[in-house]
Amino acid sequence: xxxxxxxxxxxxxxxxxxxxxxxxxxxxxxxxxxxxxxxxxxxxxxxxxxxxxxxxxxxxxxxxxxxxxxxxxxxxxxxxxxxxxxxxxxxxxxxxxxxxxxxxxxxxxxxxxxxxxxxxxxxxxxxxxxxxxxxxxxxxxxxxxxxxxxxxxxxxxxxxxxxxxxxxxxxxxxxxxxxxxxxxxxxxxxxxxxxxxxxxxxxxxxxxxxxxxxxxxxxxxxxxxxxxxxxxxxxxxxxxxxxxxxxxxxxxxxxxxxxxxxxxxxxxxxxxxxxxxxxxxxxxxxxxxxxxxxxxxxxxxxxxxxxxxxxxxxxxxxxxxxxxxxxxxxxxxxxxxxxxxxxxxxxxxxxxxxxxxx
Amino acid sequence: xxxxxxxxxxxxxxxxxxxxxxxxxxxxxxxxxxxxxxxxxxxxxxxxxxxxxxxxxxxxxxxxxxxxxxxxxxxxxxxxxxxxxxxxxxxxxxxxxxxxxxxxxxxxxxxxxxxxxxxxxxxxxxxxxxxxxxxxxxxxxxxxxxxxxxxxxxxxxxxxxxxxxxxxxxxxxxxxxxxxxxxxxxxxxxxxxxxxxxxxxxxxxxxxxxxxxxxxxxxxxxxxxxxxxxxxxxxxxxxxxxxxxxxxxxxxxxxxxxxxxxxxxxxxxxxxxxxxxxxxxxxxxxxxxxxxxxxxxxxxxxxxxxxxxxxxxxxxxx
Numbered sequence: 001x002x003x004x005x006x007x008x009x010x011x012x013x014x015x016x017x018x019x020x021x022x023x024x025x026x027x028x029x030x031x032x033x034x035x036x037x038x039x040x041x042x043x044x045x046x047x048x049x050x051x052x053x054x055x056x057x058x059x060x061x062x063x064x065x066x067x068x069x070x071x072x073x074x075x076x077x078x079x080x081x082x083x084x085x086x087x088x089x090x091x092x093x094x095x096x097x098x099x100x101x102x103x104x105x106x107x108x109x110x111x112x113x114x115x116x117x118x119x120x121x122x123x124x125x126x127x128x129x130x131x132x133x134x135x136x137x138x139x140x141x142x143x144x145x146x147x148x149x150x151x152x153x154x155x156x157x158x159x160x161x162x163x164x165x166x167x168x169x170x171x172x173x174x175x176x177x178x179x180x181x182x183x184x185x186x187x188x189x190x191x192x193x194x195x196x197x198x199x200x201x202x203x204x205x206x207x208x209x210x211x212x213x214x215x216x217x218x219x220x221x222x223x224x225x226x227x228x229x230x231x232x233x234x235x236x237x238x239x240x241x242x243x244x245x246x247x248x249x250x251x252x253x254x255x256x257x258x259x260x261x262x263x264x265x266x267x268x269x270x271x272x273x274x275x276x277x278x279x280x281x282x283x284x285x286x287x288x289x290x291x292x293x294x295x296x297x298x299x300x301x302x303x304x305x306x307x308x309x310x311x312x313x314x315x316x317x318x319x320x321x322x323x324x325x326x327x328x329x330x331x332x333x334x335x336x337x338x339x340x341x342x343x344x345x346x347x348x349x350x351x352x353x354x355x356x357x358x
Numbered sequence: 359x360x361x362x363x364x365x366x367x368x369x370x371x372x373x374x375x376x377x378x379x380x381x382x383x384x385x386x387x388x389x390x391x392x393x394x395x396x397x398x399x400x401x402x403x404x405x406x407x408x409x410x411x412x413x414x415x416x417x418x419x420x421x422x423x424x425x426x427x428x429x430x431x432x433x434x435x436x437x438x439x440x441x442x443x444x445x446x447x448x449x450x451x452x453x454x455x456x457x458x459x460x461x462x463x464x465x466x467x468x469x470x471x472x473x474x475x476x477x478x479x480x481x482x483x484x485x486x487x488x489x490x491x492x493x494x495x496x497x498x499x500x501x502x503x504x505x506x507x508x509x510x511x512x513x514x515x516x517x518x519x520x521x522x523x524x525x526x527x528x529x530x531x532x533x534x535x536x537x538x539x540x541x542x543x544x545x546x547x548x549x550x551x552x553x554x555x556x557x558x559x560x561x562x563x564x565x566x567x568x569x570x571x572x573x574x575x576x577x578x579x580x581x582x583x584x585x586x587x588x589x590x591x592x593x594x595x596x597x598x599x600x601x602x603x604x605x606x607x608x609x610x611x612x613x614x615x616x617x618x619x620x621x622x623x624x625x626x627x628x629x630x631x632x633x634x635x636x637x638x639x640x641x642x643x644x645x646x647x648x649x650x651x652x653x654x655x656x657x658x659x660x661x662x663x664x665x666x667x668x669x670x671x672x673x674x675x676x
Contacts, residue, residue, distance in 0.1 A: 020468070027463055031477045034545050037484065103385040110378025118382065125393055127661055129606040131629040132650035135636060135643065136396035200388025208599075210385065229370060235377035260483055336483045344476045351553050352560045 045069065045327045049313045049320055067312045072327040074304040075297070076282055082335065084277045085263065088191050093258045095199040096209055097251055103201060104213025104250075105239055109225070119214075126207035134271045141193050141272060193272040204265050209254045216250035217243065249350035256347050260336055279332040287325050297321040403647035417644070424648035432635075435649055438628045443660055448533075449544065450600045457548045457596060458589070461555030462581075482549035547603065551596035558592035559585070587673040594668045598661060605657040628653065 039059075048063035072078075107119050197203045201210065220243070228238045244251075262268070266280040276282045286297050294302075298321065301314055314320070340347070404424055406417035428435045464474050521531045562585065570580045632653070636646030 023463060024468075027474055030460060030463070031474065033541065034477055034480055037542065037546075038480065099384050099388075102381040106378040106381035110374045110381055112375030112378050115378065115382075118386070121389060122385075124658075125389065127602050127605075127658060128393075128397075128654050129629065129657070131606070132632070132654055133393065133396040133400065135646070136399040137392055140391070140396070197388070197392060199384065200392065201385035202388040202392040206385075206388075235374060239381075257482075264483075333484060337480075340479070340483050341476060344479065345472065348475055348479070348553075348556070352557045 041326055041330045044323060045330055047323070049315050049323075052315075052319055052323055068323060068327045069331070070308065070312055071301065071304075071314060072324050072331055074307055075286065075300045075324065076279065076328050076331060078331060081277060081279050081282055085279050086335070088194070088278070089259055089262050091191075092194060092198040092203060092262050093255050095195060096201075096203055096206060096258045097254055099199055099201045100206065100209035100213045100254055101244065101247065101251070102239075103210045104215075105217055105243060107210070107214040108217035109222075109243075110235065122207045122210050125202070126205075126211070130204070131267065134267075138271050191273055194268055197268070197272070203258075204262050204268055205257070209258065212254055213247070213250050216247055220246060249353040252343070252346055252350035256340075256343065256350075260340070263336055264333075283325065283328050283332060286328065295321055297324060400647045400650055403644050404651045405648075406644050408643040408647070420644070424644045425652070427645055428648045428652065432645070432649075434631060438631065439652065439656060442628070442656060446601065446604050446660075447664075449547070449604065450597060453544050453547045453551060453600050454593060454597050456544055457551035458555050458593065460548065461552050461559055462585070464552075465556060465559045478552055479549055481546050482553070484546065547600060550603075551600060554592050554596045554599070555589065558589045562588045590672045591674060594665065594672050597668060598665055601661055601664060602657075605660075 043059050043061070045068055046064045046066065047061040048065040048067065051062045054062065103122075107115065107122075194203065198206070201207075224242050224246070225238050228242050233241070264280070266284055269278050269281050270284070274281055276285050286300055288296055294316075295318070298316055301324075305314075308314075403417060405419060405421060407420045407423070408417045430436075460478065464471075464478055518531065518535065521534065526534075566584050566588070567580065570584050575583065632646050632649045635649065636643045
């Protein structure tokens with residue numbers, strides 16, 4: 001009797017060992033496949049230009065070097081772009097958090113008649129891709145006008161304000177008075193455009209963030225806020241001193257996703273602010289074909305040649321251009337990877353508790 | 359006192375409603391300015407012949423002409439629309455199943471849990487366009503090796519041999535191969551769905567599993583009777599998320615997205631093509647608007663149908 005139980009126990013034990021071993025192997029295989037692009041990028045980045053493209057340097061380069069990083073660093077103008085991109089993305093992140101938390105709170109707690117229709121509109125906004133609306137949007141920013149106020153100051157009247165209009169020297173009486181009353185503004189090519197979009201909830205994935213906050217606030221117990229109301233706190237005060245401090249998981253989730261997605265996104269930048277100060281924009285620019293027999297990348301390398309140490313080898317082949325682009329891509333996601341490794345734990349816990357799923 | 363209070367006629371609920379409207383104002387303003395208005399303009403341009411000049415946009419009403427041209431005259435658009443839904447849905451099914459299995463795999467407590475989780479969320483950071491650019495066989499070494507077929511294609515050859523040897527029907531083999539050739543896109547796409555599933559798995563009360571264990575159900579039964587019903591809302595959520603994400607990604611890189619070489623050289627996906635029609639040599643904004651409109655309607659229809667069908671099967675615990 002005891003013997004039989006013992007065998008059964010041993011069998012179960014060996015079974016569970018086999019299961020966990022299988023699971024472990026599966027996890028390792030999947031991890032390899034997920035890491036494959038990153039490993040490839042790294043393996044490619046450290047290959048010396050002289051052995052670039054040889055089959056012998058597939059994973060472990062025959063000649064390893066950090067030259068490519070130095071070249072990409074200079075070509076990308078790395079530190080200034082890093083600083084600028086970080087600042088703009090952080091500002092966009094804060095605006096998106098503010099907007100999404102306000103809207104999410106209203107959708108979950110401060111309900112009024114017809115609010116469900118508005119929420120349905122949020123969902124429609126998630127589904128419709130930004131790409132199909134960008135032209136009217138960009139025209140609007142090209143001739144930005146506060147509901148026609150700027151145009152009316154100019155004397156063209158409200159009716160004209162509905163039509164888009166660029167002031168012309170000589171034709172428009174107010175022209176010398178400069179940008180302030182000179183008809184609609186051109187806000188394209190300005191980070192403010194993206195701030196306006198983000199702050200008004202139409203930035204990248206704005207609808208998804210509202211959804212996350214709504215789900216989170218719905219899962220919070222109401223008692224604390226009710227207690228605050230009983231104690232005489234107003235809605236704003238309750239929101240900022242009770243609800244927001246409790247919603248750290250949601251803020252963390254939305255903040256991380258907003259920062260990372262905006263960082264990697266090239267669409268909003270390419271439409272609203274295509275300056276090469278942003279890392280994505282610079283890489284896209286470097287990747288584009290040039291004119292006059294050389295590529296943009298080669299022109300950029302020539303420009304920074306004087307700043308490069310003498311020992312560094314640069315080539316003029318397309319393969320070399322591609323490898324520098326690869327290193328530039330790697331350098332552009334490097335800050336994200338470091339950031340994510342730092343906050344990964346809190347992020348995952350935040351998602352688990354933020355009730356995205358509720 | 360109470361009567362006096364009542365005579366003011368503002369209850370807490372009404373007050374909250376007013377504040378709710380105020381809280382929603384920024385979003386509402388943004389929606390009207392940057393969504394509703396551009397949407398309305400797109401709709402009105404879709405029915406017009408549009409000329410963009412230095413002084414502004416002028417349009418004349420032409421009825422359904424743009425739609426007719428998009429569907430019957432333009433050489434690429436109808437091809438896009440036909441190939442739009444099917445590959446997307448195929449990839450969505452693969453992504454969702456893979457994400458669910460991956461989430462179950464990495465859920466729980468085991469050695470090295472932190473590292474595994476960190477690795478599984480790397481697709482969220484990498485951005486699909488970067489990951490796909492590297493893995494589509496277009497990387498430097500594969501190109502330079504000049505082997506005629508890249509490494510992916512090389513290993514696929516053995517796989518075809520092996521699968522054909524098992525006597526699988528050819529249709530199934532090609533499906534498996536398609537899924538495998540897009541494995542990196544699936545991985546790149548699965549970051550957020552895995553996150554959703556992982557959070558869903560955490561929210562299942564452990565008491566349910568205990569009950570199942572006491573009742574003597576096997577792991578297999580537990581999965582079908584407890585895990586799957588409890589996680590079905592998340593399946594719906596991640597399906598809808600993946601579909602919208604793919605539809606949005608129709609302007610980006612990705613081997614599973616239908617592409618057509620409009621200039622005969624470099625294939626572009628649909629949204630890129632629409633942009634090209636609106637701004638490129640055609641400069642035909644009316645036609646581009648009609649195309650965008652049809653694209654929006656098509657994606658909305660797909661999402662609504664999928665949601666409706668799936669919500670029949672979703673189980674809500676409370």
